[in-house]
Amino acid sequence: AQKITQTQPGMFVQEKEAVTLDCTYDTSDQSYGLFWYKQPSSGEMIFLIYQGSYDEQNATEGRYSLNFQKARKSANLVISASQLGDSAMYFCAMREGRDSGYALNFGKGTSLLVTP
Amino acid sequence: KAGVTQTPRYLIKTRGQQVTLSCSPISGHRSVSWYQQTPGQGLQFLFEYFSETQRNKGNFPGRFSGRQFSNSRSEMNVSTLELGDSALYLCASSLPGIKNIQYFGAGTRLSVL
Secondary structure, X not given: OOOEEOOOOEEEEEOOOOEEEOOEEOOOOOOOEEEEEEEOOOOOOEEEXXXXXXXXXXXXXXXXXXXXXXXXXXXXXXXXXXXXXXXXXXXXXXXXXXXXXXXXXXXXXXXXXXXX | OOOOEEEOXXXXXXXXOXXXXXXXXXXXXXXXXXXXXXXXXXXXXXXXEEOOEEXXXXXXXXXXXXXXXXXXXXXXXXXXXXXXXXEEEEEEEEOOOOOOOOEEXXXXXXXXX
16 A cells, blocks of 8 residues: 555646645554655755654754644645746655664655746 | 765666666765665665665565675665666665664666667
8 A cells, every 4th residue: 555645746836936745644653754855857866854753843944844744644845935946856755663674665756847 | 975876877788687786875874775766666665774784675576686785885786687677776875863864876777678
């Protein structure tokens, strides 16, 4: 069963606008971590932001913030003031309890295009 | 600090051949994980090594193997290549800890003809 679901295959946003990329997850573990990565066309996966299951506050990193709703099992990425360089694939990923090692489960990704 | 380095960046092989990919982690990182990315299956976990020991393995056939050296550098090997092995192979390294953020290299793009 898919553990990470990203329902938006593609998104458009105008430069300087904010955009929200959706991510829902499925786990029975109490301890888990949620990650967002950006993958430009070059292929490298760039870490953006992390949210731990026990973190009480939503994570923020510069223009990136995570809207974490634990009861709904969602971890949406919010990019504020979009820039042309934000155009890329965005992946949500989850790492479950320590017994699973440190393997990440990835969603299928959302392709974001920022237009002038 | 240098990032994760993967070599080579591109490879072209034919069916039945074998291939070895290399990954040098960020200095000080002792955990290395490998992932396969294809358009159809997305990103899938292959295996993870920590202190030269395979700690976790994904659901891939035995043709896929790996190892880690004492300096934390890692290699993965695919034997008897199939057309479906064409993919971007990504390596990630991390420090142990609560967050265990994985930092990825640029990947090796393998084409099997």
